[in-house]
């Protein structure tokens with residue numbers, strides 16, 4: 583593979599040898615309760631809006647949703663954070679989901695309520711509901727949608743963006759950079775007057791069985807699993823692998839390095855030394871100042887989450903290019 587050999591003459595990893603981790607521990611138990619609560623509310627819901635991080639457009643989806651929620655009701659898949667995703671793969675991603683039976687895929691950037699994706703959600707949903715028989719609620723003129731997704735993909739931000747667009751209202755629901763911010767279950771929020779549309783916000787729910795360690799690392803990198811559960815060095819190593827695989831060495835400048843590397847320990851150590859990131863440790867003879875590798879790892883990961891290394895997709899779509 584051409585991108586595996588960089589111009590510095592370094593050979594980069596072509597596959598990621600995964601850390602020996604028990605992924606079962608990455609699933610916080612309270613999430614099962616959230617899923618049950620959502621299922622109980624399904625009767626009063628006309629359409630499911632499944633929000634998903636556009637940077638993990640395939641593997642980031644919670645497989646449980648497919649069987650328990652989305653299969654039962656009309657369903658829209660919203661791929662959010664499109665501003666951070668490499669959209670050259672857009673058509674292939676849509677094609678993939680269409681094959682899986684998802685007819686409506688909408689890309690959004692919730693930071694821009696006036697953008698095309700946000701504008702198209704309510705008309706798409708209204709049209710779908712009109713064409714569906716509403717068994718339990720045929721007299722209702724009010725549409726009720728349930729917003730579901732794994733943690734931190736932007737469910738609350740989507741609700742706020744819709745409220746800003748249709749009701750000119752400021753924030754109704756709390757937004758946070760850490761997974762698991764939405765704790766109050768199924769809050770009903772009006773987002774549109776004509777047609778009258780209410781959304782049920784739900785807490786993010788991960789699959790209890792994460793498919794494999796690599797899928798877990800992608801979810802962690804996209805901030806859907808808490809960093810400490812996976813380990814910041816593991817997440818940083820996976821990021822380094824992905825960047826090198828794409829021939830993207832923009833991290834060299836960002837971390838103040840001299841050249842690319844494929845060794846995470848070396849990267850974290852050099853970044854800490856070159857940027858003066860230090861911490862004190864106690865030793866038998868007093869305290870000692872050492873390079874802070876954990877701070878290096880979190881700065882590196884934060885860079886990815888802010889989009890510093892450019893738009894990216896973490897799923898392997900090489901064979902799916904448009």
Ligand SMILES: Nc1nc2c(ncn2[C@@H]2O[C@H](COP(=O)(O)OP(=O)(O)OP(=O)(O)O)[C@@H](O)[C@H]2O)c(=O)[nH]1
Pocket residue numbers: 662663664665666690691692693731732733734735736737738739740756757758759760761762763764765784785786787
């Ligand atoms: N760049 C970018 N950031 C976004 C977008 N939408 C949301 N975010 C950010 O993503 C983070 C999580 O957003 P939330 O709306 O709290 O996500 P959530 O899915 O409700 O989170 P939980 O409550 O943990 O399930 C916040 O820091 C948002 O500012 C987007 O379209 N683009």
